[in-house]
Amino acid sequence: MKQAKYGLLLYIFLALPPVASLMESVMIVHMHMQLTLLVLSGFLMGTFFKQRFASFFNNWNQSGVPGVILAVVIWAYWMIPRIMDETLTMHSIEIFKYISLPFLVGVPLRDSWKKVSYTVKHILYIFMTINFIVMGWIYVAINQQICNNYLLVEQRTLGFGSFAFAACMIIYGFIWIFSERKEHQQSS
Amino acid sequence: MEQTIKETIRYPKKLLGVNPNDAKVSLAYLSVAFISLLIGGLLGLVQGLERAGLIELPSWLNYYQVLTAHGLLLLVVFTATFTVGYQFANLSHSFGGLLPKVRTLAWVGFYLMIIGVGMVVTMIVLNEASVLYTFYPPLAAHPIFYVGLVFVVLGIWACCLGVFINYRHWRKNHPGQVTPLLAFFAMGVFVLWFFASIGVTIEVLTLIPWSMGLVETTNVMVARTLFWWFGHTLVNIWYLVATSAWYVIVPKIIGGRHFSDKLIRLVVILLVILNIPGGFHHQIIDPAISQSIKFLHVFMSLSIAVPSLMTAFAMFAVFERTGRKLGGKGWLGWLKKLPWGDVRFLAPMMAMLAFIPGGAGGIVNTSNQLNQVIHNTMWVVGHFHITVGISVVLTFFGICYWLVPYLSKRKLTPKMNKLGVIQTIIWTVGMMLMSTSMHIVGLMGDPRRTSDTTYGGHEVAASWIPYEMVFAIAATLLLIGVIIQVYAVFHMMFLSPKGQTEFPVAEPEEHAPVAPLWTERWGLWTVLLLAVIAMAYVVPIVDMIMNAPPGSPPIRTW
Incomplete structure (x- = not known):
């Protein structure tokens, strides 16, 4: 339950208007940090929802796969460049961001994570890595401004940032395959 | 025969101090460290006397x-060689000997x-590289100077590789066990060193063609940023x-036990993950980095204060616990029970105490408005004389009094201990005089990196002179301290x-x-370190490259 409290605190912090506007003023911070932290807040709050609505999760997310699919679909939606614009100009989308990312990505992911097999986890990991690579490529290669609210240089920065995260994920993937997986298997 | 070799490799015996091979590696590094200290210290006195006129x-x-x-001999050569010598000794002790290929890599x-x-x-002696120890452009040294730096980095990488190999080997043969604390520290040090040196390597590789004239200009801002990526991390x-000595060695010397194993490992992990972006506070007054990025980096720099404060709490808890166990009564009675006459304790204790004002000064440097006041002044020089000169160097000196005799299979005699205590007092007094006067005169506006600060006898400049005289007195004391320390080290190495x-x-x-066991997930810590670097560096570096001003040609001001 401690985790849920931390998650709620993080959520409230991220919703504070000065924090939200500071994070949304820099494209890469908006997309890579704010969105991720919102998911994290939901992930932490997930312990509360799992306990409070145990039967709901058991009925609707028994295998964990529906939760993962929901998380992936919502996450993919937030990767569409025009949504960045809309969230800055339309209040309804901004509100949707603060509901969808914690509660439709973070919470179901928390419930699913222990239920799904390693194969699903690996697929999700590979999906996220490819997602970062494709985003990086789009944002670096396109010479036109694809978000009205952000400059071309910020767009490129986001692209390179995505490449950097993809590189981190690939490196960790290799470390996992060649070393930590074996240790994990040995210790469990 | 083959089986025996395999067994030796898999389960090496406790060799350090018995097997001369492992000890030789450490002693070789320590010898270079203290020769560098002697030359660097002498140059420090020359500098202090010249500055005071x-x-x-x-x-x-x-x-x-x-x-x-x-700067280079003390901040790069002395610290690097001492660190390698000490860390390899720790590794050898913790793992029961280095693997033969790791020993080769160390050589x-x-x-x-x-x-x-x-x-x-x-190149410095030939006056072809008076580019200061920070060596970033537009000042340009001779290409050989930069090539030399590449060799130094390659040497460090060879040592990093050795540590990683030995660590993996140990983990493979000890499944389900956490590594001994000193080896854990060694991993932290070398992981950080490896990733810190990537920034400076990219910088130096761009400076070589630039200094050779093959490329006309270079991007000064990118070079400075890459330098501080390394420069700040080196400090940490x-x-x-x-x-590593404070947590693991000092408690044993005072007759106590170390603080929570988990907390110590957490401190190491936090220092490794959070460290590199701290470099930006060295660039607070640089143009080309937006105010909001600088603001974000204040948090990144200050995050280092968290593990530092954890260390301060843990160490004083150990001191109090041990002091009370030894019979110390009252609020501060336990302090009297600590072995103040033992140089192996006194030197690192002075180092820890100096870290209190040193750390506070660091917070001043990290804060935007305060940094505007002190950035180009002697305050900064005072800051690193108290942090490096006392907190780091005195700990290194304290380590010598057990490590060197251990490696050379000799004894620390009471006489040598007494000499060490005297050396520690001389060093502490000298360094406190130097750093305090530097801090004060820095607040009065005395600039750093300037040979002559008389400014035609202006009254403000004249008010700095008494403090500069104190630098000279302190530098003299410090040279005496250096001579004693170098004598002590080589005496313990060959004559004790x-x-x-x-x-x-x-x-x-x-x-x-x-x-x-999760503390051993170095793969994860490394990736988090890389992610933090990406978060910190992608925005400013892309901006510096995409909105780059005309680059700078090589400039030689001397």
């Missing part, structure tokens, strides 16, 4: 040459560093090395009476929980 350097030797050599690293330092020093590598010395490693408290 007490001597005038001959025409063939200028102030900036001395400043460059003093490869040693010779690469020697070649590199030789090239660098030669020293700090991590020092904390033969015998056994303890390698003091503290045990955990009785019934203390074992450190969790």
